[in-house]
Amino acid sequence: MKIENHLLVPSSGSQVSHQLTNKTSGQFRDSLPDTVVIHFTAGRDAKSSIQTLTDPNVPASAHLVIGRDNSITQLVPFNTVAWHAGKSSWADRSGLNAYSIGIEIDNAGRLDKQGEEYLSWFKKSYAAVEVFQGIHRNESVASYWHRYTPEQIEIVEQIVRLLCETYGIKLILGHEEISPDRKIDPGPAFPLDKLRNNILYANRQQDDPAAFDPAGQTTDYPTATVTAYQLNVRSKPSANSDLVIEPLTKGEMVQILETKGKWSKVKSCKRAG
Ligand SMILES: [Zn+2]
Structure with a gap:
């Protein structure tokens, strides 16, 4: 994959498509974006999430949606502000949309164990192999989460590396970190700290x-x-x-x-x- 004119261009073997929405706030200011925000969709599948994120009546959008079938759909060019972070803050910044690229990963989010079943908020049942048990960084008790596929995690890492090379990304954050009072995505099933370490801190660690x-x-x-x-x-x-x-x-x-x-x-x- 590569980025041309702020759009992902597929390489052989990758499934990139574009469904551009005009739900944006125009171009980023100079030297921005410098941040990536990771999300889960909390949706049924990538198709339904893309529908929502491109629906003119829903005030939300994002740059990318990563499906469980390895599909990558770009909704907003990377030089343009999308509406994925909402009320948010990090260090001395607030309103992270103006600083960041938003990546949505198709994942049902937190699951509720009822008997032998693991149910999403929209009452779809998930098999035990799809369930991750872990403690959310903003909580103290373990709960159940929909697993990401290893390929989704790999695709996100590949894309974030590409964004770092192109835009000089300095921060990789979870929505749960910039809006901790109201958001729990991407949750403990996503290896956010590992992603950060691999991409931003790899050289520092060795020293x-x-x-x-x-x-x-x-x-x-x-x-x-x-x-x-x-x-x-x-x-x-x-x-x-x-x-x-x-x-x-x-x-x-x-x-x-x-x-x-x-x-x-x-x-x-x-x-x-
Ligand atoms: Zn989110």
Whole structure:
């Protein structure tokens, strides 16, 4: 894939199409966009979400919709402001539409377990293999979520890399981070921290002395098993510091090198990226 005139151009093997909508606020200001915002559609399928996002009576749009069949549909050129973020803020900015490209991924969102069934808000039932159990970054208890397909995650990473090269993207954010009071997308089933690390922080990690030493585990330290559904591993004992590897998941083994208060320095065989 490549970008020409602010539109995605397909390469062989990719399914790119365009259904441009005029639900926009015109062109971005100079040196923008510099941010990507990731969303789930919370819809039944890509087709119905595209219909909604191009419906002149619905005040919402986005740049891209990524289907579960690997289809990529562009609705708004990348140099044009779309309506995906709504009331939102990040650092000293508010109204993130004016700064960002919005990528919608076809995914039903949070699921409700009823007996053996996992139901979306629109009452469609999903098989257990399609269900991800995890704790949302803005919550403290695990719940059920519709899984993204590995191909969707890969396509999003490919496109965000392309956007970084073309527009100098500096921030990759989830809607749940810029509108935490009212939004839960893309949710814990989407590897947002990993995407950020892979694309924005890949080089920084290698210089970090606290990052994983690839020489391998030794038996000099006690081992422990992760009991949380997801455990973030950070470069320093602070919730604001960078994630150094993909979060550990329940049942994974780590070595405890040192413990201070609530924090432990651990060694894991999991590699960055
Ligand atoms: Zn959203």
